[in-house]
Amino acid sequence: MYFVTYLENNVEKVGLLLDNKTKVLDLARALGKNHLNNMLELITHCNKEMIDKIKGLTQDKMLYEKAVDVKDIKLYSPIPQPRRNVICLGLNYKDHAEELKNSLGKQVQTLKAPVYFGKMACDIIGDGDAIDNHPNITEAIDYEVELAVIIGKEGKNISLEEAEDYIFGYSILNDLSARDLQTKHTQWIKGKSLDTFTAMGPCIVHKSELPFPIELNLTCRVNDEVRQSSNTRNLIFDIPYIISDLSKGMTLKPGDIIATGTPAGVGMGFSPPKYLKSGDVITCSIEKIGELINKLK
Structure with a gap:
């Protein structure tokens, strides 16, 4: 469905x-x-x-x-106005952590716990919608294809074994970022939360359509160039772990969106960086879900 x-x-x-x-x-x-x-x-x-x-x-x-x-x-985006901030994971693919180590010129330690951050997204754009290039505010707009997990029912202190019971379904999310603002402010919320910087769609696939654990190919193309290509089996912290860990002392609500992280190939990871330019078309694809296509103004 x-x-x-x-x-x-x-x-x-x-x-x-x-x-x-x-x-x-x-x-x-x-x-x-x-x-x-x-x-x-x-x-x-x-x-x-x-x-x-x-x-x-x-x-x-x-x-x-x-x-x-x-x-x-x-x-539209399947959830145009979420009830709460999108919950995001950083550095949840090993190859992405490695490329940031190379691009930032510093050691990224092996994670012992997930890196969580919030993304303010009171208006999530959908498939076909334009991304604002925010002139005079940022010059370093980046893309990140991610599998989004949509929570289906309220839960707290959820066990690993129960995690799938709390899932409604899955979607594609493009976690757009202003890397210059992200670096300037140290904390990520500003650089991740500019208007139109969360895109999701084109649909939510009900969990019954996909075998668990989830192993799906995901890619991101900028115009005709493949930038990211991986599989969700490569997540460092998998979906049951994420749901169980997040829910420890923190109640998850129906409709909560969890962006599970992005693989290597982001613009920041290239030398020199390949940030988005006005007119670029970004296509985020995840097998069995579809394609999310947006164009930068």
């Missing part, structure tokens, strides 16, 4: 992708739930009974006639 947020006739709706992702079904209408106004409400109220009903919708060929073509609607 592939869930999207979309705009039709100036109304925001939650949709289910059908027919090889070429059509979108209005979920609220199909389920008879008028209160289903956005993706956060779906995630919050989505129990096993609802998931079974939604699975049934994918088998009902009659409903395909009520679905609209994807080309006739505007896709």
